[in-house]
Amino acid sequence: MLKNTFCHLPGFGEKLEAYLWTKGVTTWDGVLDSSFVPVRKRTQPFRDFIAESAKRLQNSDVNWFAGFLPVNEHWRMFGEFSRSVAYLDIETNGLAGRSGYITTISLYDGERVHYYVKGRNLDKFTSDIKKFKLLVTYNGKCFDVPFIESQFRIKLNQAHIDLRHVLASLGFTGGLKGCEKSLGIDRDELSGLDGYFAVLLWNDFQRTRSSLTLDTLLAYNIQDAVSLETLMVTAYNLKLKKTPFQNTHNISLPAQPKLPFKADTETIRSVMKKNYRYSAKLKDFRLP
DNA sequence: CACCTCGACAAACCCACTAC
DNA sequence: GTAGTGGGTTTGTCGAGGTG
Numbered sequence: 210m211l212k213n214t215f216c217h218l219p220g221f222g223e224k225l226e227a228y229l230w231t232k233g234v235t236t237w238d239g240v241l242d243s244s245f246v247p248v249r250k251r252t253q254p255f256r257d258f259i260a261e262s263a264k265r266l267q268n269s270d271v272n273w274f275a276g277f278l279p280v281n282e283h284w285r286m287f288g289e290f291s292r293s294v295a296y297l298d299i300e301t302n303g304l305a306g307r308s309g310y311i312t313t314i315s316l317y318d319g320e321r322v323h324y325y326v327k328g329r330n331l332d333k334f335t336s337d338i339k340k341f342k343l344l345v346t347y348n349g350k351c352f353d354v355p356f357i358e359s360q361f362r363i364k365l366n367q368a369h370i371d372l373r374h375v376l377a378s379l380g381f382t383g384g385l386k387g388c389e390k391s392l393g394i395d396r397d398e399l400s401g402l403d404g405y406f407a408v409l410l411w412n413d414f415q416r417t418r419s420s421l422t423l424d425t426l427l428a429y430n431i432q433d434a435v436s437l438e439t440l441m442v443t444a445y446n447l448k449l450k451k452t453p454f455q456n457t458h459n460i461s462l463p464a465q466p467k468l469p470f471k472a473d474t475e476t477i478r479s480v481m482k483k484n485y486r487y488s489a490k491l492k493d494f495r496l497p
Numbered sequence: 498c499a500c501c502t503c504g505a506c507a508a509a510c511c512c513a514c515t516a517c
Numbered sequence: 518g519t520a521g522t523g524g525g526t527t528t529g530t531c532g533a534g535g536t537g
Binding site for chain 2: 220247248249280281303304305309348350351352355356371373374377378
Binding site: 220221222223224225299300301302303304305309312347348349351352353356373377382383384385403404405406407408411 | 534
């Protein structure tokens with residue numbers, strides 16, 4: 210999709226790009242010798258910029274594209290760079306602002322699941338994340354990434370697709386779970402849980418040191434990260450429908466990875482019982 | 498609850514094109 | 518050429534929405 214993208218060129222907006230597509234101009238070389246492109250936008254600086262684009266694409270420099278693409282078109286980077294993606298989700302001990310801390314992190318690379326737990330291996334995250342060129346999150350630009358940056362005192366310089374805004378532009382709102390529901394993405398025994406429940410699980414784990422509790426928390430956290438891939442591919446294909454490339458650039462839905470943890474129903478029940486907020490949900494978690 | 502980004506909307510600005 | 522026009526692009530401001 211980046212090879213068919215012109216709106217990262219200075220002075221090229223969405224309208225001009227869409228117009229050129231209708232005229233059959235779909236490649237960078239095409240721009241340079243199409244009479245549909247104003248002469249001023251075919252001068253040497255533009256030739257140089259396009260040559261630079263080709264070079265950066267060749268060198269897999271996602272970050273360069275992220276700097277020139279309008280943010281609402283960052284989803285386009287996924288096509289060329291879907292194999293350098295880190296799907297990322299964190300859990301914390303609450304929404305307590307600055308006094309809050311990260312409890313667990315899940316990172317899915319499309320094949321393997323990586324997870325990090327406070328007090329065990331959380332610091333390993335900072336070196337692991339450096340291996341990825343592109344981050345995909347839900348609301349991560351507002352929450353996960355600033356939280357990580359402030360807690361670890363690092364800067365995540367990767368290109369970053371925030372699915373919250375991509376999905377909102379497609380008409381899907383209501384949070385990660387809301388979007389999954391609208392798109393028919395199911396999450397069996399973990400449905401009905403939310404971020405606050407992850408806080409309760411962490412508190413319970415602090416008190417009991419129960420490995421079943423931690424497993425349940427990680428199962429939830431990892432499910433969120435893994436779901437991001439399905440959402441990303443779905444959103445990408447839906448976005449493509451508004452371009453002339455829906456038949457050529459479609460990405461097929463990936464197979465689900467084997468998940469390393471299973472949520473424990475009895476733990477969920479027991480933690481729910483202690484919080485009135487989940488009294489209505491409790492009935493969904495009867496023992497078999 | 499605190500924090501953060503971006504979409505919406507408006508206004509300013511730029512440029513290709515036309516008429517004379 | 519020059520001035521006018523209209524559409525597209527860029528810039529600026531503000532509030533909605535989502536995170537555990």
